[in-house]
Amino acid sequence: MSSLKTFFNESITTTDPDVSSIIKHEITRMSEGLELIPSENIVSLSVLQALGSVFTNKYSEGYPKKRYYGGNENADAVEQLAIDRAKKLFGVPYVNVQPYSGSPANMAVYFAVCNPGDTIMGHNLPDGGHLTHGWKVNFSAKFYKSVPYHVKSDGYLDMEEIRKLAIEHKPRLMWCGATAYTREFPFEEFAKIADEVGAYFAADVAHISGLIAGEAHKSPVPYAHIITTTTHKTLRGPRGAMIMVTEKGLKKDPELADKIDKAVFPGLQGGPHDHATAAIAVALGEASKPDFKDYAHQIVKNSRALAAAMMKKGLKLVTNGTDNHMILLDLTPYGKGKGIFLQEALDLANITLNKNTIPADPSSPFYPSGVRLGTPAVTSRGLKEKEMEFIADCIFRIVDCIKSYQLPDDKTQIKDYLAKFREEVKHNKEIAKVKGEVVEFCKGFPIYQTLKY
Numbered sequence: 001m002s003s004l005k006t007f008f009n010e011s012i013t014t015t016d017p018d019v020s021s022i023i024k025h026e027i028t029r030m031s032e033g034l035e036l037i038p039s040e041n042i043v044s045l046s047v048l049q050a051l052g053s054v055f056t057n058k059y060s061e062g063y064p065k066k067r068y069y070g071g072n073e074n075a076d077a078v079e080q081l082a083i084d085r086a087k088k089l090f091g092v093p094y095v096n097v098q099p100y101s102g103s104p105a106n107m108a109v110y111f112a113v114c115n116p117g118d119t120i121m122g123h124n125l126p127d128g129g130h131l132t133h134g135w136k137v138n139f140s141a142k143f144y145k146s147v148p149y150h151v152k153s154d155g156y157l158d159m160e161e162i163r164k165l166a167i168e169h170k171p172r173l174m175w176c177g178a179t180a181y182t183r184e185f186p187f188e189e190f191a192k193i194a195d196e197v198g199a200y201f202a203a204d205v206a207h208i209s210g211l212i213a214g215e216a217h218k219s220p221v222p223y224a225h226i227i228t229t230t231t232h233k234t235l236r237g238p239r240g241a242m243i244m245v246t247e248k249g250l251k252k253d254p255e256l257a258d259k260i261d262k263a264v265f266p267g268l269q270g271g272p273h274d275h276a277t278a279a280i281a282v283a284l285g286e287a288s289k290p291d292f293k294d295y296a297h298q299i300v301k302n303s304r305a306l307a308a309a310m311m312k313k314g315l316k317l318v319t320n321g322t323d324n325h326m327i328l329l330d331l332t333p334y335g336k337g338k339g340i341f342l343q344e345a346l347d348l349a350n351i352t353l354n355k356n357t358i359p360a361d362p363s364s365p366f367y368p369s370g371v372r373l374g375t376p377a378v379t380s381r382g383l384k385e386k387e388m389e390f391i392a393d394c395i396f397r398i399v400d401c402i403k404s405y406q407l408p409d410d411k412t413q414i415k416d417y418l419a420k421f422r423e424e425v426k427h428n429k430e431i432a433k434v435k436g437e438v439v440e441f442c443k444g445f446p447i448y449q450t451l452k453y
């Protein structure tokens, strides 16, 4: 801890007070607020230390023992360690730890198994899917023929539609995975459909890889050919990503691992971010320890407790609950396009979450009718089921503050209406009161106290 302090705190405080001060404000924001964005987390000091290490200086295009530059013995060691830890943790024969983040990881999968123009299937973005699973403005729909699938009106995946579309369109690649889906993924059912039509089946477990590592969610390893994940969500590592190939994947295509390696480098990327790789190795080491299982299960317990407390207060949740780390609050009982009002009002109360579409959203992705929240970060902070009641109460009180605001149907009026809303909520006494309670509450769950910028 003290070496961390000396290493990059005191130095930057003196040499660059401008940046140092911004970082200090960010630490304060995180410390005095409740982070409920379900894709965010709070990493350990060891992860931060590895991320801020001298590996940021190094170039190491290629793979361990096959590099294009000299001086890579330590970069080799750290990348190999990350690979070995990931293989063991997830039980897969092959891992690539070099993708810069989730989108490039998914792009590498396309490069490895598809040709431009091939048909692909993925979870529709407004239904909770990801941009790279075939959304119309993303490369995945511009270079490939995208056939999106949907959730039913109850919010659950429509497996009947998925099978029908797969049989009709014979995709080369099928994705399972989402950014806003609160139920367990039916990997086995997806695999049956993909096998039936001869598709590659890729599970993008970015959101839930920490839950899988901690055995709080079923693993896709027996079912999928390829698995991608970011490393910074429930897995609680630095920003980065990994691509795994399963035994099933190698059986389908013995060259699959080699194709993925070539797609990442030289297909898509140059030098890997060795400092991120070092931090990924640390996070994987942490996720391999027995207490990570407790953490993963506590995330889900907290999420279920928060969902139950919110519903008890009369709030409406998509699918009426959750199986994972995430909750989708449906604000349509108060009107359409309410997500932005709640997100911004909660920001003022030091509670961070994000506006999000809900299935069959009557509004638009920019002004959606729901918000998405989750428990990975607050669980890292030590909060348990009991504390979820406090959070549910705060959210409920803020919903009450914003529910009379209505997004204008006339788009030309939205800017002025939001400006008026922002001015009013800035002076709302109840929001200020909730903020005070949140700041006080957070003092009981301190983070990063040894970081002094």
Ligand code: DSN
Residues within 6 Å of the ligand: 039, 102, 130, 179
């Ligand atoms: N931006 C990520 C999320 O918040 O879920 C997905 O890429």
